[in-house]
Amino acid sequence: MSEMKIVSGNYAAAYGSKLSRAEVVAAYPITPQTEVVEKIAQLVAEGEMDAEFIKVESEHSAMAASIAASNAGARAFTATSAHGLALMHELLMWASGARLPVVMTNINRAMGPPWSVWADHHDTLAQKGTGQLQFFCENNQEVLDSVIMAYKICEDEEIMLPAMIVEDAFILSHTKEPVEIYDQELVDDFLPSYDPDYKLDVDQPLGFGSLGMPDWYMDFRYKIFEAMEKVPEKVEEVNQEFKEVFGRDPGGLIEEYKTDGVDVLIVTMGSISSTSKDVIDELREEGHNIGLARLRTFRPFPVEKFRELIKGVNVVGVLDRNYTFGHGGDAAREIKDAIYGHHEPIVKDYIVGLGGRDLTPKILKNIMEDAIALQDKGLDKEIEWVDLKVNQKRWRR
Amino acid sequence: MADIPEKELMRKGTTACPGCGAAHAMRYVLKAVGEESIINIPACCWAVIPGVYPSRNLDIPLLYTAFETTGASSSGVRAALNAKDVDPREVTVVGFAGDGGTADIGIQAFSGCVERGTDTIQIMYDNEAYMNTGIQRSGETPYGAWTTTTPVGSEKEWKKQPKKNMMEIANAHGIPYAATVSVGHPELMIEKIKKAKEIPGPKFIHIYAPCPTGWRSDPSNTIELCKLAVDSCVFPLYEIENGEYNIYKKPKDKVPVKEYLKLQGRFRHLPGEEVEKIQKNVDREWELLLEKEKFTKRENEE
Numbered sequence: 001m002s003e004m005k006i007v008s009g010n011y012a013a014a015y016g017s018k019l020s021r022a023e024v025v026a027a028y029p030i031t032p033q034t035e036v037v038e039k040i041a042q043l044v045a046e047g048e049m050d051a052e053f054i055k056v057e058s059e060h061s062a063m064a065a066s067i068a069a070s071n072a073g074a075r076a077f078t079a080t081s082a083h084g085l086a087l088m089h090e091l092l093m094w095a096s097g098a099r100l101p102v103v104m105t106n107i108n109r110a111m112g113p114p115w116s117v118w119a120d121h122h123d124t125l126a127q128k129g130t131g132q133l134q135f136f137c138e139n140n141q142e143v144l145d146s147v148i149m150a151y152k153i154c155e156d157e158e159i160m161l162p163a164m165i166v167e168d169a170f171i172l173s174h175t176k177e178p179v180e181i182y183d184q185e186l187v188d189d190f191l192p193s194y195d196p197d198y199k200l201d202v203d204q205p206l207g208f209g210s211l212g213m214p215d216w217y218m219d220f221r222y223k224i225f226e227a228m229e230k231v232p233e234k235v236e237e238v239n240q241e242f243k244e245v246f247g248r249d250p251g252g253l254i255e256e257y258k259t260d261g262v263d264v265l266i267v268t269m270g271s272i273s274s275t276s277k278d279v280i281d282e283l284r285e286e287g288h289n290i291g292l293a294r295l296r297t298f299r300p301f302p303v304e305k306f307r308e309l310i311k312g313v314n315v316v317g318v319l320d321r322n323y324t325f326g327h328g329g330d331a332a333r334e335i336k337d338a339i340y341g342h343h344e345p346i347v348k349d350y351i352v353g354l355g356g357r358d359l360t361p362k363i364l365k366n367i368m369e370d371a372i373a374l375q376d377k378g379l380d381k382e383i384e385w386v387d388l389k390v391n392q393k394r395w396r397r
Numbered sequence: 398m399a400d401i402p403e404k405e406l407m408r409k410g411t412t413a414c415p416g417c418g419a420a421h422a423m424r425y426v427l428k429a430v431g432e433e434s435i436i437n438i439p440a441c442c443w444a445v446i447p448g449v450y451p452s453r454n455l456d457i458p459l460l461y462t463a464f465e466t467t468g469a470s471s472s473g474v475r476a477a478l479n480a481k482d483v484d485p486r487e488v489t490v491v492g493f494a495g496d497g498g499t500a501d502i503g504i505q506a507f508s509g510c511v512e513r514g515t516d517t518i519q520i521m522y523d524n525e526a527y528m529n530t531g532i533q534r535s536g537e538t539p540y541g542a543w544t545t546t547t548p549v550g551s552e553k554e555w556k557k558q559p560k561k562n563m564m565e566i567a568n569a570h571g572i573p574y575a576a577t578v579s580v581g582h583p584e585l586m587i588e589k590i591k592k593a594k595e596i597p598g599p600k601f602i603h604i605y606a607p608c609p610t611g612w613r614s615d616p617s618n619t620i621e622l623c624k625l626a627v628d629s630c631v632f633p634l635y636e637i638e639n640g641e642y643n644i645y646k647k648p649k650d651k652v653p654v655k656e657y658l659k660l661q662g663r664f665r666h667l668p669g670e671e672v673e674k675i676q677k678n679v680d681r682e683w684e685l686l687l688e689k690e691k692f693t694k695r696e697n698e699e
């Protein structure tokens with residue numbers, strides 16, 4: 001029987017791994033992810049979850065152990081945040097190069113210094129080139145749903161790549177919401193057990209990861225490219241199937257909120273999307289033709305979907321809770337990349353909420369009104385940092 | 398003494414240099430652990446020795462892993478086998494890393510693996526430097542040795558630090574079993590590894606594996622160097638079982654250390670007083686080891 005529980009985003013991730021029947025979990029604690037580790041440890045200790053929990057001595061080892069377990073044919077899960085994720089960097093690439101469907105949760109947290117444990121997407125986006133699939137969640141239910149779906153997508157033999165399910169520090173990780181914990185049998189039907197054709201097996205002694213000379217390496221990379229190209233379709237397909245089985249739509253590549261024929265399109269990622277949707281409603285009531293696209297799948301970037309979405313749009317206002325120095329906000333940059341040579345609206349990049357800075361409905365409304373105004377006055381600034389000490393008066397008015 | 402099993406799990410055709418001690422090491426390790434084993438190998442000479450894709454000369458499931466991860470990989474493989482109810486006495490998980498991959502960059506994962514109590518054999522084949530990248534010093538490079546990062550110029554910049562004692566580090570974890578073995582004593586080596594295989598929990602095997610390329614020694618002297626290392630007490634053969642030391646091969650007559658040093662170009666620059674210093678240190682370490690053996694013998698307890 002499915003059951004509603006009031007749980008944090010961290011617990012939702014833990015329950016997601018349990019329902020997915022992760023067989024090996026290797027994780028190391030870091031704020032604000034610690035509860036994921038603690039909850040899984042508890043579920044295992046109580047016999048509620050049948051998994052081997054490896055208490056590793058670092059995140060680097062967490063991913064290394066997950067990779068090895070996956071290579072030996074087990075469904076592997078891990079979780080981390082910020083500095084832990086950065087420490088894993090080498091192995092995030094190892095997992096994709098080795099074509100292993102390891103699924104992890106990353107709690108989006110700012111990178112130090114200065115030390116900060118609060119929400120910021122830079123940790124995840126700094127890993128965008130590692131061959132990991134990246135799914136940004138809006139609420140705790142979606143965290144749980146996405147873990148289950150990620151295994152289904154990643155273990156598909158045409159894909160065989162690792163994934164990161166990401167949720168915002170504290171705003172999701174420590175906030176309790178009602179979450180449906182599905183009936184195990186329902187999940188089992190949706191997600192069959194992991195049984196790869198090739199694994200470490202004494203009855204079939206194969207070697208994994210040997211030296212690839214220049215006449216081979218590039219072709220292996222091409223195969224990853226091919227797999228990644230198939231992911232968008234797979235995401236939508238699995239999303240559809242999920243909807244049919246569980247009666248819930250996590251949003252596929254991009255969740256569209258009132259986007260039909262809009263003049264102004266706001267793009268968000270993660271938890272700020274919920275408040276933003278309320279503000280969109282308010283503005284629509286005031287007569288503005290504005291809608292919201294929640295970018296759920298950042299890797300692979302839903303290029304085609306964006307090209308469709310921006311048809312007829314005048315202004316795209318992108319809310320980036322991240323900044324890559326010398327480059328810009330990642331979502332805005334990628335959107336511009338995607339639409340280059342197609343219909344090209346004004347794109348303005350709003351840098352918001354770094355290191356957990358609060359995004360109130362008022363600030364969001366000011367941003368959206370700024371975007372609406374661009375229709376008449378044209379683009380003033382390509383990138384605007386919002387709600388800094390020097391400009392707070394303007395954004396909080 | 399154990400017989401050497403006939404079955405070869407390492408086929409001919411490696412990319413190892415002539416006289417490579419590490420190649421012998423793998424051959425005997427596989428003979429000892431047998432085909433019901435899974436091995437993981439980080440970056441090191443042995444990431445290249447089995448051949449390049451799609452060739453491979455090892456008839457055993459093999460996982461290559463990142464340089465510093467061997468201990469973590471072993472824990473991961475063992476956990477997956479546990480999840481599938483494969484008994485550790487049925488399938489042995491072996492981590493096979495160099496001295497750099499074990500004692501330096503991999504020491505954290507090694508320590509974690511041992512501390513967690515993973516049922517695995519962690520092997521350090523010790524050629525006393527980073528050979529794969531071209532003979533740079535490691536924590537296992539002995540005092541006095543030339544390497545490319547301890548070059549001997551007018552300032553006499555040979556390695557100034559002593560060799561890191563991994564047996565003591567392993568033992569400090571309360572490891573159930575640790576042993577030093579040498580490729581020049583294959584029967585003894587196989588006996589000790591077979592013994593390790595039967596012991597539950599983490600095991601550590603330190604293999605002495607000369608590297609003619611890095612040691613500037615003649616490839617035909619590899620086995621001779623093994624014998625001299627043991628007979629001069631530079632590399633004593635001993636095991637530690639639950640804290641109890643047992644020197645399983647004591648030299649009848651101690652050979653002077655200079656006999657060992659002079660077969661290797663990496664020590665050629667050392668002046669007589671430095672050789673004396675090394676001799677003194679080896680003597681001291683040997684005496685200490687004898688004392689440890691005496692002190693920890695369980696039969697003395699009752």
Ligand SMILES: Cc1ncc(C[n+]2csc(CCOP(=O)(O)OP(=O)(O)O)c2C)c(N)n1
Pocket residue numbers: 419440441442443464465494495496497498499524526527528529530535
């Ligand atoms: C993170 C990382 N740093 C550095 C290297 C380069 N590297 C590869 S093998 C190696 C030395 C290996 O030394 P050791 O473990 O003693 O094995 P050996 O080559 O001597 O057999 C180094 C430095 C690497 N592969 N990965």
Ligand code: SF4
Pocket residue numbers: 412413414415416417418419420442446524528529607608609610611
């Ligand atoms: S460099 Fe040394 S350890 Fe490496 S293959 Fe050659 S002899 Fe063996």
Ligand SMILES: [Mg+2]
Pocket residue numbers: 495496497522523524525526527528535
């Ligand atoms: Mg070495």
